[in-house]
Amino acid sequence: MKRRMIVMKTLKKIIKFFRNLFRTIGSFIDRFIVTPVTKFAMFIGEKADKGAGKFERWLNKRNTLVFVSLLVSLLIFFYVDNQASTVIDSAAEVLHNQIVDVTYNKEAYIIEGLPETADVTLIGRTVDLYLAKQLSTGKVTADLSNLKEGTHKIELNYESPINSVNYKLDPSSITVNVYPKVSATKSITVDVINKDKLESKLSVQSVTVDKEEVIIKGTEDEKSIHNINKVATVKALVDIGELIDPTAGVNILKDVKLVAYDKYGNVVDVEIVPEKVTATINIESYSGTAKIKIIPKGSVAFGKAISSISSSVNEISIYGDQAVVSKYTESYIPIEVDVTGLSDSKSYTVVVPKPEGIREVSEKTITVKVSLGEEKSMEVDDIRIDAINLGPNLKAGAMGENSSKTTVIVKGTQEVLDNIDSTTIKATVDLSGLGEGEHTVKVNVTGDEVKASYFAKTTTIKVRITKS
Structure with a gap:
């Protein structure tokens, strides 16, 4: 209720x-x-x-x-x-980043100061704005066809597809610099990039392009960013990563980009004719067999010495540039093992290094066994001291009696010492960076037997450097 x-x-x-x-x-x-x-x-x-x-x-x-x-x-x-x-019903709509369509004599002039895009604000009825956005005929234009060399202020225009729509441009006017176009001839150099994208057993042997010279076009005005006088080189950037399924032999790469650089390595914005070239890339799969040499680093425990060093393999297959492969097949690949403080025999798993220019090795890791024994020592007399790294037009001489030779103390197991060849022991002084005058320098000693350690009894000597 x-x-x-x-x-x-x-x-x-x-x-x-x-x-x-x-x-x-x-x-x-x-x-x-x-x-x-x-x-x-x-x-x-x-x-x-x-x-x-x-x-x-x-x-x-x-x-x-x-x-x-x-x-x-x-x-x-x-x-x-x-x-x-x-x-x-009246509204506004902003069209961002509309490309500016420029009309001018591109064969005769270079234009600087032109914006690539402009923003257009359309004003009108909603239905008209909708139609204006759907139609693709509207564009921002700049007519520079009547301009001559110099600085000019020009107005941008918008060609609207619908007359009932008003517009505003940002920017609405621009200041441009008009330069006469000039040209010059430049040689092409080749720059190969992304070699590491190749299969590890492949390497680039040679690269050539189908053009030796190109024409560069720009201005001669020092203030212009298109100044051709700033161009030091034009490079063909051959990107190995763009090759599709590269194989050993001849590979063709089209549309290789050309880039102009100044003497500092900065890109110079000039016109290059032609813009691209075709590259012929010779790829090889070069290999060889190289010995490995185990080199111990550091000092073992006091009173101990290395009696033997063995590895699971004594040689490996290597792949890479022909010159580098040939170098290591004629010598060896050094593999270092840190034995600092070692007091008993031990086995190591060691990563096989890839020297510069070697792309692949057959063994990624090897096993190295280091055995120890009791340390003994002996002295080797009259080892000549040689000077190394002396500057040009200079000569060096030892000062003092018997300063040109030294006694070397060699430490190792008795078996190792019994097989030492004194001719494989080298004593040197490093004269890098030293000029005329008297200098006290350190004596360094090395030997071919890696299981032994070497010490100069005379640790320093005096040398006199004079002009040669």
């Missing part, structure tokens, strides 16, 4: 609200439409001649006045609605 009373009160309020609303609307129409129209009709009737009596009586009819008032109301409504729709 209580809920019903609440509903009834709410309905009464709603009915009262709409009654007041309609009363207000009726009062408004009567005051601002019916009454003015009636007065206007009365005025027309008073001014009319006697023959207009019927027209006056017609106008004085209530139905006629209501009809005329309604007609005027509708006219006012549609007019206001149309104006409001025009205002409400």
Whole structure:
């Protein structure tokens, strides 16, 4: 019952609200439409001649006045609605990064200061903006066809596909520099990149391109970024990574990019004719067999010496550039093992290094066993001291009696010492960077037997350096 009373009160309020609303609307129409129209009709009737009596009586009819008032109301409504729709429907749309289409004599001039893109703000009705965006004919243009050498300020234009749409450009005007175009001839050098993209057993033997020279075009103005006088070299960047399934033999790579550089290695923005070349790449799979030599590094425990060194393999297959492979097949590949503080025999798993120019080795790791014994020592007399790394046009001589020779202490197991050949022991002094005058230098000793250690009894000597 209580809920019903609440509903009834709410309905009464709603009915009262709409009654007041309609009363207000009726009062408004009567005051601002019916009454003015009636007065206007009365005025027309008073001014009319006697023959207009019927027209006056017609106008004085209530139905006629209501009809005329309604007609005027509708006219006012549609007019206001149309104006409001025009205002409400107006919008703006920004087209970002529109390419600037430039017209000028590209064979005769270089233009600097041109933006690649511009932003276009379209203003108009929503439906027109939608059509303008869908149509692809609109473009930003700059006409420089009548410009001569010098600095000029020009206006950008937008060719709109719909005339009812207005536009604004950002930037709307630009300042450009016009330079006369000049040309020169440059030789091509080849730069091979991404060699590591090849299969490990393959290597690049040689690369040639189908052009020896190209024409570069730009300006001669020092302030211009297109100055051809800054070009030191034009390189063909041969990217091995772009080869599809490269194999040993001849491989062809088309559309190799050409790039101009200054003397500092910076890219110079000039026109290059042709822009690209074709490269012929000779790839080889060169291999050989190289010996390995285990070289211990560091000192074993006190009183101990290395009695033997053995490895799981004594030679390996190597792949790489022919010259590098030949170098190591005629000598050996050194493999270092750290024996610092070693007090008992031990086996090591060692990674086989790949020297520069060697792309692949047959063994990735090897096992090295180092055996120890009791340390003994002996002395080898009269080892000549040689000077190394002396500068040009200089000569060096030892100062003091017997300074040109030294006694060398050799340490190792007795078996190792018994097989030492004194002719394989070398004593040297390094004179790198030393000029004329007297200098005290350190004596360094080495030997071919890696299981032994060598020490000069005379650790330093004095030398005099003079002009030769």
